[in-house]
Structures are given as structure tokens and as C-alpha cells.
Amino acid sequence: MAEITLKGLAHSYEKTPKGAADYAIRQMDHVWHQGGAYALLGPSGCGKSTLLNIISGLLEPSEGDVLFDGHRVNELPPEERNIAQVFQFPVIYDTMTVFDNLAFPLRNMNTPEYRVKPKVLEVADILELTPLLDRKAKNLTADEKQKVSMGRGLVRDDVTAILFDEPLTVIDPQLKWKLRRKLKEIHERFNITMIYVTHDQLEASTFADKIAVMYDGQVVQFGTPRELFERPAHTFVGYFIGSPGMNFMAVEHQADQVLFGAQPLPINAQLRRAIATATSSNIKLGIRPEFIAISTSQTAESVPIQVISVQDLGTYSLVTFSLNGQTFKARLPEGHPPVGEAAFAEFDNAKLALYIDEYLVETSHE
Numbered sequence: 001m002a003e004i005t006l007k008g009l010a011h012s013y014e015k016t017p018k019g020a021a022d023y024a025i026r027q028m029d030h031v032w033h034q035g036g037a038y039a040l041l042g043p044s045g046c047g048k049s050t051l052l053n054i055i056s057g058l059l060e061p062s063e064g065d066v067l068f069d070g071h072r073v074n075e076l077p078p079e080e081r082n083i084a085q086v087f088q089f090p091v092i093y094d095t096m097t098v099f100d101n102l103a104f105p106l107r108n109m110n111t112p113e114y115r116v117k118p119k120v121l122e123v124a125d126i127l128e129l130t131p132l133l134d135r136k137a138k139n140l141t142a143d144e145k146q147k148v149s150m151g152r153g154l155v156r157d158d159v160t161a162i163l164f165d166e167p168l169t170v171i172d173p174q175l176k177w178k179l180r181r182k183l184k185e186i187h188e189r190f191n192i193t194m195i196y197v198t199h200d201q202l203e204a205s206t207f208a209d210k211i212a213v214m215y216d217g218q219v220v221q222f223g224t225p226r227e228l229f230e231r232p233a234h235t236f237v238g239y240f241i242g243s244p245g246m247n248f249m250a251v252e253h254q255a256d257q258v259l260f261g262a263q264p265l266p267i268n269a270q271l272r273r274a275i276a277t278a279t280s281s282n283i284k285l286g287i288r289p290e291f292i293a294i295s296t297s298q299t300a301e302s303v304p305i306q307v308i309s310v311q312d313l314g315t316y317s318l319v320t321f322s323l324n325g326q327t328f329k330a331r332l333p334e335g336h337p338p339v340g341e342a343a344f345a346e347f348d349n350a351k352l353a354l355y356i357d358e359y360l361v362e363t364s365h366e
């Protein structure tokens, strides 16, 4: 069993960190439940590998605790953590056969040979490596090698969590989906906690039931792919998830109006009140491209825009437009009437999200 808890965790590679900027991981509390299929998603440099290495024991955190089933493991070396880690590049012994590579972790633990063989055969079967068992690892393709790497994590019965650090980077695009499906299958078959690090939102949402989005050393949201899309808790999640991401407007409240630059926005009283009472001046409204309606005539609910381009993408069109000197994206359904250069945009008030200091403020819509 492995429920992994991160308590007040922070990490700096500096000996004497001077401020928040010196931290690769900023103060975080997080729980990965036993048996979950999780993704850790975020851009390059946000701290994903650092966090994974702290969980696996390759790195000791400078602050806070890592708990496995409630027990502090900060000082436990990786080999005593019952965790397997699969890296970007396959870690295998080229001169050994596939069989011996898979058997290695078991033999290393002095497992008797009569127990090694059935386990290796079982794992080889799941990963479709059986025909390759007698081959030297150096003769394998990149995806076969990566499967052997994964297999080495799976042979041990004592492994209760597998950490994947961008494991499909070296895999051909057409084989990626196959390996992803395999991982999903493995997750369903074994009761193993899996944490899958990636910077690719599609990879994260096809693998994981829940995604932790990391930004600047922090988990800014932990939710299902749907929650991340529908209610991004942080502006970064809105921007990072979705294709294209959320549009944001920095707004201010003046004389009972909400202004985006000089443009008053037609928004409901609830949102207006929440903006009027905000204690910070960092106020943004977010709207997904899916929830902007474009029309050729103005209504009380719409604002004038300049259309820059319309891209026909088959099942929808992507409209790029300018409002208050800022570029926006709107997705229009197939068959939408053509729009000219001068048009009007209406932001669906029920889908407008309010962010104060970059975090979502829940407002019930009227």
C-alpha cells in the first residue's frame, strides 16, 4: 500500500535560499491516494522532476516531510521505498537479454529462481515482450527498450507506486498512444499508485483520473481533466489547458462599471459586485474560446471587436480578434455564418471566471 503525503514540502537547490525565487518547490501539501492514476502536468522548469525525485528518494527535500502511509520517509534511500521510477530514457542493461533485464530487480533482492521465472513471464506477457525475451536489449527499438524499463518496475511484488518521468519522450508518435493504453491497462490490473509526469495535456488527460497542474514550484490545481477545463482554479491552468487556452482580461471597477481598458463590459451584477469589493487590483476575467459568441450586429450584451483572422479547422473555426489592443481567440461551431472584419463579441456570463491575484473566486451566477 502507498498513500503518499507531502507535508509542508519545499525544496531549494541553494544552500541558503534568500527568497521564493530560490525554491524549485514552494511550500506544498498534497496527498496521492493509494491506487490512483495521477498526472503531474506543467511547463518545463516548474519543478516536476524535482518533486518526483523527492518522492522516489533520489533527492532529500530541504523542508517538510514525505510520508508513505503516514510514516516519514525523508531519509529512506530509493531502494527502501518500494517505489519504481521510469525515466525519459530507458534504463536497461544493453548486454543482457530482455529476460535477464526483467529478472534483474528480483535477482538483486535474492529472489529464488523458481519465483523469478513466472513473474518475468507474466510481466513480459502484459507488455507484449514475450517474443523478445531471448534478445539482447541493445538490439531493441526505443519503445521496446522503454517497455523493458517499465517491466523492471512491475516485476517486483513489493512495488506499490510507479513514478513515470516523461516516459514517452523517445517513443514514435504513432506508438505513443499504444504505450499509453498499455499503462492504463497495467494500472487497472495491478493496484498500483501511478504518477505520470508530462508537459503534454493530452497525455495527462488520457492517462490520469486526476491531474496535478504545477506552475512555478506549486501545485496550483488538482482535479479531473473536466474540472481543469471547466473551472480552472488559477489563471495558469486556464491558459495551459484547452486548445487554445483561456482568454484573460485585466479589469477594474469604476462608477458601477467593469472596464477592460476603456471598454465597459456587459457583465452581471454578481460579478460586478465581486469585482467592486476586491481588495487587490490584480483582477482578471477569464473566458474560454468556446464561450465567446461572435455576431455581425450589436446587442446590449456584446462589445465591438476587430476580427484579425478566421481559420477553418474542419469541425470548428478559430477566430482571432482584437479588443482593447489585446488578442483573443474564439471557437465558432461548424456552419457558423461568416464574420467580417468589424464584428461583436458576447462573453457568456455564466462561463466568465473571476480571478483575483491569479486565483479563481467562486461567484454564483444569476
Ligand SMILES: Nc1ncnc2c1ncn2[C@@H]1O[C@H](COP(=O)(O)OP(=O)(O)OP(=O)(O)O)[C@@H](O)[C@H]1O
Pocket: 013, 024, 042, 043, 044, 045, 046, 047, 048, 049, 050, 051, 199
Ligand atoms: N540539480 C539541480 N541544481 C540546481 N537547480 C536545479 C537542479 N535541477 C533542477 N534545478 C532547477 O529547479 C527548477 C525545477 O526544475 P525541474 O527539472 O524539477 O523542472 P521540470 O518541471 O521537471 O522541468 P523539465 O520538464 O524541463 O524537466 C528549475 O529552475 C531548474 O533549473
